[in-house]
Amino acid sequence: MATPEYKPYESPYMLKAVHLAALAEKEREMEANISDLLIAKNEQTVALREENDRLREGLEGIKEEHDSLQRANWDYIMPFVLDALRGEVIEDGFGSSWSAYCAQCGEKTMQIVRPGKVQCAKCG
Ligand SMILES: [Zn+2]
Numbered sequence: 115m116a117t118p119e120y121k122p123y124e125s126p127y128m129l130k131a132v133h134l135a136a137l138a139e140k141e142r143e144m145e146a147n148i149s150d151l152l153i154a155k156n157e158q159t160v161a162l163r164e165e166n167d168r169l170r171e172g173l174e175g176i177k178e179e180h181d182s183l184q185r186a187n188w189d190y191i192m193p194f195v196l197d198a199l200r201g202e203v204i205e206d207g208f209g210s211s212w213s214a215y216c217a218q219c220g221e222k223t224m225q226i227v228r229p230g231k232v233q234c235a236k237c238g
Pocket residue numbers: 216217218219220221223234235236237238
């Protein structure tokens with residue numbers, strides 16, 4: 115029986131050491147990748163924060179414009195609303211007012227009979 119040839123690089127300890135060295139190298143690569151990713155993430159966060167601030171400023175401008183338009187719109191519409199409301203209400207000239215619509219027949223037939231007294235032109 116021949117004496118087995120001594121192959122140091124095939125000894126289990128040597129194979130394990132080579133394997134561990136490879137793992138350690140892999141770990142260093144992964145740490146470097148993580149570091150790059152963290153740097154990229156931080157840069158992206160800064161960029162997004164700046165973009166966010168820029169958008170927020172834009173939003174403030176739009177909001178002011180919207181409020182101003184809404185006020186202008188309301189000022190424009192208000193007289194029409196008041197006119198419309200006036201048409202729905204009858205007043206006796208002594209501080210009392212009623213709906214111009216009759217509660218019984220539902221028609222716009224209510225009339226002032228005398229101060230403080232109204233009645234429907236149809237229903238009485
Ligand atoms: Zn009526």
